[in-house]
Amino acid sequence: MTTALSKPKQETVSVNSTNSPQINAASLDSLSPNQQLLPLTALVNSHDRLEIGGCDVVDLVQQYGSPLYILDEVSLRTACQQYRDAFAKHYQGQSQVLYASKAWSCLAVCAIVGSEGLGIDVVSAGEILTALRAGVSPSLIYFHGNNKSLEELTYALESGCTVVVDNWHELKTLESLALEQTSKPRIMLRLTPGIECHTHEYIQTGHIDSKFGFDPNEIDAVFAFLSKSSLNCVGIHAHIGSQIFELQPHQDIGGVMVQWFKLAGEKYGLKFSELNIGGGLGIRYVESDDPPSIEEWVKTVSAGVTDAFVAEGLALPKLLCEPGRSLIGSTCVTAYTIGGSKTVPDIRTYITVDGGMSDNPRPITYQSKYRAVVANHMSASLSQTVTIAGKHCESGDILIKDIQLPVTNPGDILVVFGTGAYNYSMASNYNRLPKAAAVVVEGGESSLIVKRETREDLLRQDCLPERLRQ
Ligand SMILES: Cc1ncc(COP(=O)(O)O)c(C=O)c1O
Numbered sequence: 001m002t003t004a005l006s007k008p009k010q011e012t013v014s015v016n017s018t019n020s021p022q023i024n025a026a027s028l029d030s031l032s033p034n035q036q037l038l039p040l041t042a043l044v045n046s047h048d049r050l051e052i053g054g055c056d057v058v059d060l061v062q063q064y065g066s067p068l069y070i071l072d073e074v075s076l077r078t079a080c081q082q083y084r085d086a087f088a089k090h091y092q093g094q095s096q097v098l099y100a101s102k103a104w105s106c107l108a109v110c111a112i113v114g115s116e117g118l119g120i121d122v123v124s125a126g127e128i129l130t131a132l133r134a135g136v137s138p139s140l141i142y143f144h145g146n147n148k149s150l151e152e153l154t155y156a157l158e159s160g161c162t163v164v165v166d167n168w169h170e171l172k173t174l175e176s177l178a179l180e181q182t183s184k185p186r187i188m189l190r191l192t193p194g195i196e197c198h199t200h201e202y203i204q205t206g207h208i209d210s211k212f213g214f215d216p217n218e219i220d221a222v223f224a225f226l227s228k229s230s231l232n233c234v235g236i237h238a239h240i241g242s243q244i245f246e247l248q249p250h251q252d253i254g255g256v257m258v259q260w261f262k263l264a265g266e267k268y269g270l271k272f273s274e275l276n277i278g279g280g281l282g283i284r285y286v287e288s289d290d291p292p293s294i295e296e297w298v299k300t301v302s303a304g305v306t307d308a309f310v311a312e313g314l315a316l317p318k319l320l321c322e323p324g325r326s327l328i329g330s331t332c333v334t335a336y337t338i339g340g341s342k343t344v345p346d347i348r349t350y351i352t353v354d355g356g357m358s359d360n361p362r363p364i365t366y367q368s369k370y371r372a373v374v375a376n377h378m379s380a381s382l383s384q385t386v387t388i389a390g391k392h393c394e395s396g397d398i399l400i401k402d403i404q405l406p407v408t409n410p411g412d413i414l415v416v417f418g419t420g421a422y423n424y425s426m427a428s429n430y431n432r433l434p435k436a437a438a439v440v441v442e443g444g445e446s447s448l449i450v451k452r453e454t455r456e457d458l459l460r461q462d463c464l465p466e467r468l469r470q
């Protein structure tokens with residue numbers, strides 16, 4: 001399996017060293033795969049073009065059009081294996097990694113992740129359906145969400161998924177649904193651990209003022225309810241946020257959760273066996289990002305949980321986690337075709353691409369930063385500072401501000417790195433743009449995993465009442 005930038009075909013140009021280093025062939029070498037910015041198989045081929053999974057990115061755009069999400073299968077499988085291997089090495093109890101499919105839910109992604117032995121965390125009936133159709137066992141599907149509908153809960157129970165219960169309304173709904181089931185529905189409880197972390201406000205979830213999970217004040221009442229219920233509660237869950245670089249908050253989860261494990265057993269006779277500590281490990285989008293490795297994260301959470309449970313004299317729980325971004329974020333790039341440009345004298349030059357906030361809403365939503373290269377001239381010198389604008393009718397539709405690129409021309413291919421997580425899954429049809437296609441690449445072969453929408457697809461759900469017809 002390829003795990004490093006392949007040397008033979010690669011340009012060996014010196015590392016670019018401006019104050020704000022940018023990527024081209026010169027700096028690919030310095031951005032080793034361990035630094036998580038590039039897919040593991042990225043290299044510059046003899047045509048001076050970017051290649052991923054053995055496929056020339058410019059050829060891929062010719063074949064499939066743009067914008068195009070390009071998913072590197074080797075990178076995704078490697079990340080799954082890193083999680084699995086790290087738990088085997090650092091945790092003495094049982095463990096199960098679940099892929100948080102909100103990061104990118106589609107059949108092929110669920111199938112790859114499932115074939116690596118991971119389960120799937122889902123947040124809607126649509127994500128359940130996708131995981132099931134991809135062949136994932138319902139026993140490995142965990143259903144989250146703070147407002148699951150009756151129809152979704154029924155579907156989840158009938159499918160045999162575990163429901164991670166978020167609030168009283170849901171708990172009581174499940175209790176009444178349990179009466180119609182032949183076996184006790186398998187549930188977990190989502191609790192708000194009161195752990196703060198430094199990330200964007202919108203993706204913090206573990207602090208007390210959060211819409212998710214039961215408040216610590218409610219826990220006694222919830223456990224008392226469960227002790228007399230028809231539900232099979234197997235454990236508790238917490239997720240503290242996303243794109244987190246600090247290890248301390250994740251280390252602290254064990255200490256908080258063990259108290260509730262203990263309370264459940266000692267006071268209410270509830271026998272919990274599973275502890276789910278959520279996801280949240282961040283990835284490197286730009287050079288200045290410095291996240292811990294998957295192994296460091298797993299080692300830390302394993303130690304935190306082990307120490308806390310040993311100190312309380314409790315058996316180690318089956319430890320679950322549900323990473324999304326750190327599994328898939330760096331495994332995918334988005335290729336765009338460059339269109340026109342506009343220079344505002346003494347201010348900036350805008351270069352436009354044929355996508356934008358509809359295929360990547362993260363910059364406009366979270367002010368997220370990305371890195372990019374011109375894939376058809378990988379070793380051209382980085383001679384201009386430009387801003388990459390999307391094509392949407394929105395001034396804020398800027399993908400990357402102030403990036404150094406070579407001179408570009410209309411028709412050049414711009415590749416943005418790190419677009420595997422929360423891009424396709426958050427994509428929209430804003431301005432009635434058809435959603436982009438996605439391919440998976442491996443060993444020089446590319447296969448379509450999501451078809452490009454057509455103009456006609458955009459009208460598929462529209463209805464024109466008779467009286468409005470002209
Ligand atoms: C409950 C839950 N679990 C897991 C995740 C995945 O987080 P990440 O992609 O940061 O690993 C999220 C993301 O918001 C989440 O809400």
